[in-house]
Amino acid sequence: MVDNTGTRGDSGPPTPERQRLRKLAQAALNADLTVGQVDAILTDLDGALTGIDATMGDMNATIATLDDALNRFVASLDNVDAIAERMIAVVARLEIIVGRVERLVGVAEVAMKPIGMIESAGRGVAEFIGLRGR
Numbered sequence: 001m002v003d004n005t006g007t008r009g010d011s012g013p014p015t016p017e018r019q020r021l022r023k024l025a026q027a028a029l030n031a032d033l034t035v036g037q038v039d040a041i042l043t044d045l046d047g048a049l050t051g052i053d054a055t056m057g058d059m060n061a062t063i064a065t066l067d068d069a070l071n072r073f074v075a076s077l078d079n080v081d082a083i084a085e086r087m088i089a090v091v092a093r094l095e096i097i098v099g100r101v102e103r104l105v106g107v108a109e110v111a112m113k114p115i116g117m118i119e120s121a122g123r124g125v126a127e128f129i130g131l132r133g134r
Contacts, residue, residue, distance in 0.1 A: 014022075
């Protein structure tokens with residue numbers, strides 16, 4: 001390179017053009033370094049995004065499986081609700097039957113009182129006349 005004096009080399013004070021060229025050269029080197037760093041970051045990011053993509057795929061499959069399980073659970077709860085409604089109807093019918101049996105038992109107890117009195121009187125007579133074993 002030739003300076004303003006017409007000699008070769010860096011012997012004189014730097015001229016504004018030389019300073020400008022040095023700054024541009026340094027900026028170009030810095031830009032090249034920055035591009036290299038950005039490229040490395042993007043390469044690493046590509047690997048991370050690929051991993052995230054695979055993870056998201058696995059998560060989607062897991063969510064689909066969970067969705068199926070929840071649908072089966074809801075169907076089971078619907079079956080339990082239907083069975084509970086039928087059991088309520090069965091219990092209501094059983095309560096009616098128990099009420100009827102209680103009334104029949106009450107009638108039978110009332111009907112058995114005279115028979116119990118007759119039996120007691122018969123035992124008393126049998127005992128009085130000596131027919132009952134001692």
